[in-house]
Amino acid sequence: MRADARRNYERIVAVARELFAAKGTDVPLDEVVKRAGVGAGTLYRHFPNRDVLVEAVYREEIGAVADHGRKLAADAAPEDVMLLWFREQVRFFTRKKGLTFALRASLDQEHEVFSWAHGVLHEVADEVLAAARGHVRPEVTTVDLLRLGHGLCVATERATPEEAERMLEIVVSGLRPA
Template sequence: MDYGDRPGGGGGKRLRSDARRNRDRLIETATRVFASQGVDSSLESIARQAGVGIGTLYRHFPSREALIEVVYRREVAAMRDAAVELLREHRPDEALSLWMQRFVDYIAAKRGMHESLKILYESDSPLFAETSGVIPLALKTLVERAVAAGAIRRDADSADVLHALSSIYSASEGPEWRDRSRRLVRLLMDGLRYGAPSGDC
C-alpha cells in the first residue's frame, strides 16, 4: 500500500503532472512547516512557500486534517522505504543507525501534528489502522539484519529499541530538542553495538 499517494480531496483520479507537482510541493512544505512550527501554522503560508495559491491547496486538501492525514501517511511510508534503501546501501548496523536518526525527524513531524492527529483518531479515521505496525516492522527488519550480521548484541529486541526511541516524543520541547535527540540515538546505537559478536563493528 502506498500511503503517500492518496488524493486529499477524494475522487481517486490520476492527477496531471503539473497538479501532482503542486500537490507534492504542498506535502513537502507542510511536512517541514508542521515539524518546525506546529500544526497551527497558516495554510496560506504553506501555500505561499510551496509556490501555489491557497485555492490550489484547498483543491487538493479541503481541510487542515486532510492535509495532515496525507503528510502523516507520507512520513510513515518514507520510514518504511528508508529501511529497505538503507539496508541495500549500507552495512546492517550503519543502516539501523541512519534509520534511527531519520526517526528523530519523523517524531518531530508527528509532534507538530499532534493535535490534529488526535482529532483524526477521535473521528475514527482509518489512518491509524492502516498505518499501524509499519514503523515497528521496518525497525524489526533492521534490528534482525544487524543481529544476524553480528553487528549488534544478540539480545537486541526491536520492541525495546522502539520503546527507547519513542521516549524522544515525550521529551521537553526546546531549541536543542533535535540535537539532544540525535545524541540520544547515538548513545542507544553505542549500547546496541556493545558486546556484539563482530569485533570490527
C-alpha cells in the same frame, strides 16, 4: 489523477510540510495556497480541511523515514545500522513533533493513518533488525526497537545534540551481544 492535478497536490504537500515545520500546523491555509501558487479551490479540492492536509504531510514524512530505514538496511554496515536508524527516528521526532501532536489531537487513536504508520514502521524496523543481526542481542525484537526509538525520542527532546548522541550510543551499546 491527471498530471497537472498530481503536480498541484505534490506542490501543496511540499509547501505545507515546509510551513508546518517552520510555523506549526496552525499556519493559515491561505499562506499555503499563496506559497504553492494555486487557488483556494485547488487546495480544498485535494484537502477538504486542515486535518486532511496534516494527514497527507504526515504520510509523506513517515514514507520518507521508511525509505531512509530501508536504505540503511540495504546499504549500511551491519554494525552501524542500529545507531543510524535511531538517529533518523530522533531527527524525525524533533522535526515533526508538532505534526504528530496535531494529528493525535484531531484524530482518534484508531484512525487508519496511525495503523498505517505503525505497519510501515514495523516493516522497516523488521528490515533494520534483520540487517543488524549478529551485531544485536538475539532476544531483541522489532517491538523492542520501536519502543526504544520512541523512548529515545522522548528522552532527547530537550537534550543538547551531544547529550542526544551520548544517549543513542548508550542504547545501541546495550543492544550489542555480550
